[in-house]
Amino acid sequence: MAKITRVEAMMVDLIPKVKRTDAIQSFVSQETPIVRITDTDGVVGTGxxxxxxxxxxxxxxxxxxxxxxxxxxxxxxxxxxxxxDLMFLTHATTVGAITSLALAAIDTALWDLKCRRHGEPLHLMAGGAQSRIPQYTTEGGWPH
Structure with missing residues (x-):
């Protein structure tokens, strides 16, 4: 199996041409942390x-x-x-936005690396298209 030999983290600020808005706020900056992970075979995943x-x-x-x-x-x-392991490493800070955003960049980089290693797109690595999928609904945080 390939081991991780290098991890790079950088941030770019993607400034939209027009102010972006959602239901509760507007913003003129999108800070984008990017993680690149390289394994012993030179395969690189980006998240x-x-x-x-x-x-x-x-x-x-x-x-x-x-x-x-x-x-x-x-x-x-x-x-x-x-x-x-990374979640446990950061458990003292609780799971908030900062930790979640950092873990997301790493997680997507690892999945990208795995897909590139196998030469398969993510949707196939995750099981491919299904004719039926289970569903559930939540109300007040409780599954029904």
């Missing part, structure tokens, strides 16, 4: 997340100081185990 103009430097600090160094030497294919 990212984004903020709507605030919090990007905090995400980058968590990535660069804590999460990315913890990936070196790990088996790149053990995506779920890595995610659990």
């Amino acid at each position: 990212y997340s984004y903020t709507i103009g605030t919090g990007g430097p905090a995400v980058m600090s968590l990535l660069q100081r804590t999460l990315c160094p913890a990936l070196i030497g790990r088996e790149a294919s053990e995506i779920e185990r890595i995610w659990r």
